[in-house]
Amino acid sequence: MDTDVESPSCQCAGGDADDIDLEPLDAILDEHENDPGALIPVLQATQEHYGYLPRPALETVAARRGVPLSAVYGVGTFYAQFHLRPRGEHVVRICHGTACHVRGAPDVTRAVVEELDLRVGETSEDLRFTLESVACVGCCGLAPVMLVDQRTYGQLDSSDAHGIAAALREGVVP
Numbered sequence: 001m002d003t004d005v006e007s008p009s010c011q012c013a014g015g016d017a018d019d020i021d022l023e024p025l026d027a028i029l030d031e032h033e034n035d036p037g038a039l040i041p042v043l044q045a046t047q048e049h050y051g052y053l054p055r056p057a058l059e060t061v062a063a064r065r066g067v068p069l070s071a072v073y074g075v076g077t078f079y080a081q082f083h084l085r086p087r088g089e090h091v092v093r094i095c096h097g098t099a100c101h102v103r104g105a106p107d108v109t110r111a112v113v114e115e116l117d118l119r120v121g122e123t124s125e126d127l128r129f130t131l132e133s134v135a136c137v138g139c140c141g142l143a144p145v146m147l148v149d150q151r152t153y154g155q156l157d158s159s160d161a162h163g164i165a166a167a168l169r170e171g172v173v174p
């Protein structure tokens with residue numbers, strides 16, 4: 001299986017967002033109403049509420065702040081902190097920085113891809129898992145490294161990675 005292929009899904013669609021409740025956005029927008037430079041805090045609070053940036057929310061932000069939707073998308077797609085699609089309950093990140101790569105990140109990735117039945121860049125349909133490839137996360141001495149949400153797992157081999165991913169599938173964060 002090709003573990004290096006990112007999901008080909010378009011990132012501008014905003015996911016299945018037909019039933020988004022936009023009412024909570026009012027309070028977020030009201031709070032920053034008098035600050036024309038507050039687009040990033042508005043988007044951060046929006047993502048904090050919805051878990052990602054649904055397209056209807058971005059349309060509302062653009063309309064209420066009087067800026068083009070393209071400008072809102074520009075910010076939402078420029079910063080890695082923002083996500084335009086729903087994310088999984090657990091976000092699994094595998095480091096592909098140089099140290100991790102040479103010490104086995106491709107094997108770790110293959111193991112997780114197999115175990116979670118997900119490609120890198122995808123979120124499972126049941127929204128349990130998102131699998132991402134990231135650059136150096138700053139603990140090269142532990143390479144190869146994988147993060148599950150806020151937890152770090154280091155010096156992994158493919159067997160360790162299989163075990164961690166299998167535990168996650170069973171609902172256990174090891």
Ligand code: FES
Nearest residue numbers: 095097100136140
């Ligand atoms: S390269 Fe993976 S932690 Fe630095």
